[in-house]
Amino acid sequence: MLVAEDQIVNQRVAESYLTKLGLKVEIAGNGQIALEKARSKSYDLIFMDCQMPVLNGYEATKQLRLLENTLGRKTPVVALTAEGTSGERKSCYEAGMDDFLTKPLELHKLIETLHRWLKPSEKNLDLKALESLKDLISNDRSLTEVLIEDLEQTGPVLLHEIREGIEARNLEKISDAAHALKSSAATLGAKQVSELCQKLEDLQDFTEAEFLLKQTERKFFESLSELKTYSSRVRAA
Known part of the structure; x- marks a missing residue:
């Protein structure tokens, strides 16, 4: 396989x-x-x-x-x-x-x-x-913990790539990084992050790019904090 x-x-x-x-x-x-x-x-x-x-x-x-x-x-x-x-x-x-x-x-x-x-x-x-x-x-807690750790490592990198794409006015780079982050966020149930990434992925111009990125960054770190809290609560149960 x-x-x-x-x-x-x-x-x-x-x-x-x-x-x-x-x-x-x-x-x-x-x-x-x-x-x-x-x-x-x-x-x-x-x-x-x-x-x-x-x-x-x-x-x-x-x-x-x-x-x-x-x-x-x-x-x-x-x-x-x-x-x-x-x-x-x-x-x-x-x-x-x-x-x-x-x-x-x-x-x-x-x-x-x-x-x-x-x-x-x-x-x-x-x-x-x-x-x-x-x-x-x-109930595979160890898997959940590993997935959260992976998101914590890869998410900021992808957000940085989106910012680089905005600064370089490169829609393809923005779309590729947003698509990758959207998929990882959806896997862990970070719905709002995934929806914002979809908007970044679909961008046709740069009018709302900076605004969408700031929203995505805020929601990403909020979601990551909630995921960590959830993981700790389950582990302690």
Whole structure:
């Protein structure tokens, strides 16, 4: 099982879910790394984030399909995206992807996807664990703590990148950093941060850029403080 995803928070969530389902997982930090791994090794399934640095998920999948034509095999590729629009679904399928999951990942949808694409005879999925899996994951305090720590480390860096994009009047840089932060924030339930990042990602000019960034910065640190308080309260319970 290969997960191509550039954000650490999302990597940890996917790896945790899949590992607890009894699957062996490898991580690729961008589409180029995923392509190189797929060239040297066969995987039962590849989860491919659509927006990644170096080589995005669309281009990586297109190149993978060309490679597989020479290797005589075809690996199921499931798109990972924060959008979920019909237009994006079309883009995924046109690139050669087979299925579609939106982030943040929902366990029951992930399980449904695995059932669709993994052959039961391969015994990759521990079906007996499914009954208790939701409780196990929702009570996985150590995972929650690690995800909060990851957000605390990566969030300020991404906010700084947004500011650099504003100063350089570079909408693409703003959009890329906002998209990454939006996804990580949504995974941990920081809804307001995620919504503000969506507005930054969709910017067409710089009229409201500074105002939106200041709002995002304020909400990010407020949300991070609340997440830490929550984590401490659960740990002490």
